[in-house]
Amino acid sequence: MTAKWIIALVAAVALLGLGLAAVNGWAISLGDVLKVGGVALLVSQYDDQIDSFITSALGEREAAAKGATKVVPILSLGGGGYVGAAQVVGSPENVSRVKAVVQVEGRFGSGRAQVLVPTTVDKAAGTPDRAKGVGVSAVIEFRI
Amino acid sequence: MRRRLRVPIVMALGLLTALAAAAAFSSAEVSFRSAERDGARVAEVLIGERPVIVLRTSAAGYSPLERAEIVANRLRTAMTSEIRVEDVKVGSVPSGEGLYIRDQLVVAVYRPEAEAHGATPAALARLWRDNILLALGLEAPEEQAPQEGAEAAPPAAQEAPAGGAAEGAAETAAVAEAEVEPEEVDWTGTAQKWVPIFSLEREGARVGMAQVAGPTDQIDQVKGVYQLRLDFRNIGRVYAYVPVSTISTKLNRVQGVSVWALADIKVLGF
Numbered sequence: 001m002t003a004k005w006i007i008a009l010v011a012a013v014a015l016l017g018l019g020l021a022a023v024n025g026w027a028i029s030l031g032d033v034l035k036v037g038g039v040a041l042l043v044s045q046y047d048d049q050i051d052s053f054i055t056s057a058l059g060e061r062e063a064a065a066k067g068a069t070k071v072v073p074i075l076s077l078g079g080g081g082y083v084g085a086a087q088v089v090g091s092p093e094n095v096s097r098v099k100a101v102v103q104v105e106g107r108f109g110s111g112r113a114q115v116l117v118p119t120t121v122d123k124a125a126g127t128p129d130r131a132k133g134v135g136v137s138a139v140i141e142f143r144i
Numbered sequence: 145m146r147r148r149l150r151v152p153i154v155m156a157l158g159l160l161t162a163l164a165a166a167a168a169f170s171s172a173e174v175s176f177r178s179a180e181r182d183g184a185r186v187a188e189v190l191i192g193e194r195p196v197i198v199l200r201t202s203a204a205g206y207s208p209l210e211r212a213e214i215v216a217n218r219l220r221t222a223m224t225s226e227i228r229v230e231d232v233k234v235g236s237v238p239s240g241e242g243l244y245i246r247d248q249l250v251v252a253v254y255r256p257e258a259e260a261h262g263a264t265p266a267a268l269a270r271l272w273r274d275n276i277l278l279a280l281g282l283e284a285p286e287e288q289a290p291q292e293g294a295e296a297a298p299p300a301a302q303e304a305p306a307g308g309a310a311e312g313a314a315e316t317a318a319v320a321e322a323e324v325e326p327e328e329v330d331w332t333g334t335a336q337k338w339v340p341i342f343s344l345e346r347e348g349a350r351v352g353m354a355q356v357a358g359p360t361d362q363i364d365q366v367k368g369v370y371q372l373r374l375d376f377r378n379i380g381r382v383y384a385y386v387p388v389s390t391i392s393t394k395l396n397r398v399q400g401v402s403v404w405a406l407a408d409i410k411v412l413g414f
Contacts, residue, residue, distance in 0.1 A: 042379065050376055054384055057374050062173060063386045063395035065402075085380070089402055111352075111409035135357060135402020138384040140376065 040073055042142055043085045047071040054087050054138050065137050068092040074101045074116075074139070084141050088118045090134035098131045174219045175396050176212035176389075178361040185361060187212035189219065191279035197251060197272045200260040209361070215251045219276075222248055229282050234269040241269040243276075250276075335363040339387070341408060343371035352408025356387050358401035365389040365398045 051071045058064040067089045074084040086101040097120045104115040116139070118131040176189045181198065187208035189197040197215055199208040206214065222245035231246050240254040251272065258265040274284040341354040354369040366387045374382040385403040389396045 046376075046379065050380070050382070053376055054374070054382055057382075058372075058384060058386065058397075061372075061395050063388075063397040065397070066399045087384075109409075111407070113405070113407040115405040116403065135404060136385070137402055138382055140380045140382050142380045 039084060039142055043071060043073045047085070050085065050140060051087060065089040068095040069137065070095050070098060071140070072098055072100050072118075074103045075119075077102050077104045084139060086116060086118075086136050086140065087138040088131075088134050089137040090118075090131075094131060094133040098134055101136060173394065174216050174223065176209070176216040177399065178209050178365065189215050191219070191276065194275070194279045196275035196279050198261075199251075199257065201257045203252070203254060203257065209365070211251075218248060218250045219245070222246065222250065227280055227282070229277060229285060232273050232276055232282075234266065234273055241265040243269045243272050245276075335360040336404070337363050337366060339366055339368045341369040341371060341385075341406060343373070343383075343408070349412040350408040350410050352406060354385065354403050354407075355405040356401050357404050358387075358398075362398050362400045366401055367391055369403060370395060 047070070051069055054071075055064050055069060068091065069087055069089045071085050071087050074086050076083045083103065088095055088098050088101065098118045099121055100119055102117045102119050104117075106113045116136040118134040118136065119129050120131050121129055174189065174191055176187060179186055179188050179195075179198075184200065185208075187199045188195040189199070189212050197212070199211050199215070202208060203211060227245060233244050235242050235244055237249065237252045240252050240258075242252045243250045251269075253265040253269045253272075255265060258268045261268050263271070277284045336355055336357045338353045338355050341352050343350050356363060356366050356369065366389065368388055368391050370386045370388055372382075372384040372386065374384060376382055385406075386395050387398045387401040387403070389398050
């Protein structure tokens with residue numbers, strides 16, 4: 001009787017472990033999917049809040065940028081997907097035209113190089129159309 | 145028991161009061177920047193958000209912006225201890241007037257500078273003194289007679305609204321000078337420069353270079369870029385880039401400048 005209980009318990013734990021592993025595997029896959037397509041959703045949902053958060057956090061340090069600001073998605077040139085968000089700053093009329101920031105990134109060992117181009121289009125095809133009079137003041141990485 | 149508690153309570157209250165006073169005093173930070181007024185490029189010295197001294201001319205081989213940096217440093221030094229109304233005074237210097245805090249000369253006002261403001265050296269020095277006092281939350285001394293100020297005050301003072309009472313004219317002049325600060329910052333410049341960037345994160349330290357872009361005057365001021373890491377509600381991690389005019393613990397942001405490119409390398413892992 002005792003041996004049967006032990007076998008049943010081990011089997012139950014094994015099944016539970018397999019189930020958890022399967023669930024975790026599914027979660028990772030979902031995360032990957034979200035990372036490709038979900039950043040745009042997060043940006044559209046939280047853009048104003050992130051913008052206010054950055055402005056107020058810098059304001060507390062007396063380092064807020066004086067100009068219009070806006071949070072837009074970052075497009076990876078080549079990859080074509082959204083990889084994060086950026087706060088752009090500049091004159092109001094120029095900032096209002098910005099749709100995205102195109103990022104060109106390279107990695108070399110423990111180093112990295114990154115070019116950030118505010119653009120007036122939301123597709124990362126061809127040469128990005130640089131938005132004049134606008135620059136990047138912050139980059140946001142989402143935890144997904 | 146009550147008597148034993150009274151001493152620490154009084155001490156704690158005293159400490160809190162001292163900390164509050166220190167915090168209020170230290171909140172008045174000094175900075176300087178390039179700005180445009182009346183179509184001309186000028187340099188401003190600010191206490192907090194308020195421009196207190198506007199420099200329009202070069203002197204002794206220093207540009208207005210270089211002079212503003214010197215003046216800002218002198219003000220910072222003077223403000224390390226509490227300033228009283230009588231500490232800020234106008235006195236003579238060779239060929240002009242000087243604005244002093246205690247015995248330290250903050251800025252000398254020569255005739256070309258005063259003429260650029262449409263004022264006499266003495267009137268301009270008094271205006272700047274009153275601006276400093278107002279920025280520090282102190283009341284300007286009454287020796288600033290309205291008639292005297294009206295005769296030699298800068299154009300900003302003469303253009304001030306006439307609705308105020310005569311006895312308030314001097315203060316209006318000072319405030320008017322401060323309020324003409326242009327809120328619009330020029331972000332359309334195309335000058336570029338590579339400056340060092342340094343970031344300290346939980347994972348390690350990185351150093352590198354950042355390319356900043358903006359109007360030439362502002363770009364000239366940029367000495368480096370600070371990267372601040374902020375957490376937004378467990379949803380995202382924010383890296384804010386702040387172009388600064390001085391490498392110090394205080395973030396002296398240069399307005400009108402933004403980051404275009406970054407390259408860094410991990411030098412230390414935690």
